[in-house]
Amino acid sequence: MKIIGLTGGIGSGKSVVADLFRTLSIPVYESDARAKLLMNTNADLRKKIEALVGPQSYSNGEINRPWMAEQVFGNKDLLQQLNSIVHPAVQADAITWANSPELVNSPYVIKESAILLEENLAEQLDGIILVVAPVTVRIERVMKRDGMTNAQVEERIQHQWTDEKKIPLSDYVVYNDGERSIIEQVVDIDRMIRATIEN
DSSP states (O other): OOEEEEEOOTTSOHHHHHHHHHHTTOOEEEHHHHHHHHHHHOHHHHHHHHHHHOGGGEETTEEOHHHHHHHHTTOHHHHHHHHHHHHHHHHHHHHHHHTSGGGTTOSOEEEEOTTTTTTTOGGGSSOEEEEEOOHHHHHHHHHHHHOOOHHHHHHHHHTSOOHHHHGGGOSEEEEOSSSSOHHHHHHHHHHHHHHHHHO
16 A cells, blocks of 8 residues: 655645545545554553653643643653654554555555654655645644744744755645645645556
């Protein structure tokens, strides 16, 4: 099964693009949602997270995301250590999901993750779709969507590579700038991916 990566900075519009691929009957693996599920249900993963960050990592039996974000986004080393625990578990889960019997008739599947390129996960994939948008637009979207301050969004953005760095490393780019049709771009990319599979 071909696994195509879908990535882009915070607020770029990955979720919108993912939903469009779903309308084309392409299954999408959402890494962030699956990571949250694994952190809540995988006892071994939970043990490692608590050992690294502390027992406050969990509240009422679930990952304490606001508290965790406060701890790791201001501490680059801690964030890297946490990622080194969580990412291998998510990667293994994604491969199991992609090869599940119910997806056998899909031409390909998509693995969505904000940090595919930053974490050198692209090598394990059959292609990369990058969603880009102007930084000012991204900040405005996330402030509105998540109730974060301008400074908080900018801090998250600083932990991710710039679009200029990611574009040359991507196979397909969706420009979510309000000027070009996202639907047309996704349909074109889907057609190109299917063509590579048929050939």
